[in-house]
Amino acid sequence: TDISLRRHEYPEFVKIVEVGPRDGLQNEKEIVPTGVKIQLIDMLSGTGLHVIEATSFVSSKWVPQMADHTEVLRGIQRAPHVQYPVLTPNLQGFQDAVAAGATEVAVFGSASETFSKKNINCSIDESMLRFEEVINTAKEQQIPVRGYVSCALGCPHEGHIEPSKVAEVAKKLYEMGCYEISLGDTIGVGTPGSMFKMLQCVMKEVPADALAVHCHDTYGQALPNILTALQMGVCVVDSAVAGLGGCPYAQGSSGNVSTEDVLYMLHGMGIETGVNLAKVVEAGDFICNALCRKTNSKVAKARGRTL
């Protein structure tokens, strides 16, 4: 699949996975009141988004921002045809999530051994065993599981990550039963060059229609990286309203790519998403006011001067 052949061939439809309420808020300095989180998710539920990652069932010792996971999941007004996946790092988290009403979960692996050890206190292989428990239990209950692979284009500790390692971890999660694998450029260092090489490798093991990209915009590369992924046949993109969530590895820098900016690009290319950009901008305005911060979205900043 030479990229020159695929250039300017894009999917007709791209699914946006909105990670603002979880990945975004988890990485914000301020702890957000439960009511604000619920209101944000409810606003997002009215935008046309198909998937809104609601919260994370991790120990509140590790992630105090997500301590109210049960109240959030129980408090939101679920829109029909919208999925509300939650992170479940282990079986305990999974069981708590299901008890709170979760109907989709996600597990979070890494392509970097060092990142895995420093962040979830176990090796990649050990984490896979934990996830296998979650996935098997979820299968019995017909609960779909999404898999994440972090550090897909680089690691803050190890630096370069071999595309073959990303492919190996993605394949493992896929074969264990994850319906979709989201490949994350955790520190935003990727470029169309590294995105292309990584996806070329991963696609030998996992079909394109089971892949998503989760690009961080720390170096401003998220949109060209997403464009590259689309040209290679990926049609699921993770993003966060208002670009919520900073980068813990580059103080003051941005993290998640903004949903608004992604939508602007996709719609400008004639790609359907089903999402109403103006309503996402409203939700972004709401959460930024609540957080007393400015949006990271350039589109929101330009205040809708679209033509």
Add this chain to the structure above:
Amino acid sequence: MGNVPTTVKHCLSYEQLIQDYPWLRRWLLQEKEIVPTGVKIQLIDMLSGTGLHVIEATSFVSSKWVPQMADHTEVLRGIQRAPHVQYPVLTPNLQGFQDAVAAGATEVAVFGSASETFSKKNINCSIDESMLRFEEVINTAKEQQIPVRGYVSCALGCPHEGHIEPSKVAEVAKKLYEMGCYEISLGDTIGVGTPGSMFKMLQCVMKEVPADALAVHCHDTYGQALPNILTALQMGVCVVDSAVAGLGGCPYAQGSSGNVSTEDVLYMLHGMGIETGVNLAKVVEAGDFICNALCRKTNSKVAKARGRTL
């Protein structure tokens, strides 16, 4: 990466926003600071040491309209010209051209528009009338073997007219090219373009002007500059305009960014294995310098991330 070019020339223009537009004069008159001549010269000298091949130095427009560029002659005379670096200057008309040559200019640029309304509101004449002015400049420049670069603004949209037909962009680009401009820079003046509109516009323009005579000048107001540049590269364009630290805001979207940051463009190109000859770290230094001098933060995400490259 398929047919993406292996080398990309950078045309750096940190004063690109500064043109002789009445609205800009009004806007600038509200600005507290006019950048001191010495600071401009120091910035250009720093940029001259980064490997950049082209650094747009100043603009020979009337200081009534653009007071920021009133020191054009001192700037052009004050810089230390690096070998193998071009220092084009804007020359909106014959008078400006003659002043520029007298000050030592060896390359000039003319600035047209694909939008009739934008042309009238900003340089007080129609597109056709502007072409007559530029023709004078180009013909005189030819006699003196001075290359002329042509710009086409509003290539992907106009703040007044909205949508701009790709055929109009092609028509204006063709005119400038046939008159003798060696390169035509197509500008997304308000940053509204996307890979979709960039593709359609370039497809049209490339029927009239060869790809190797084209450049793209993308604004990042809606965050679309880098994907737009990537699209252009994939279509065979290999010249990209950008501004160190993403200097220059957008007068049509208060508080928004304008020019794409040179640092962010370089990061992308180098990550793709594309040669530019430019040292990113040195551009970051130049950006730090000018941002300190202007008491402002950089618009470059790469500079902000402070070189945590792998």
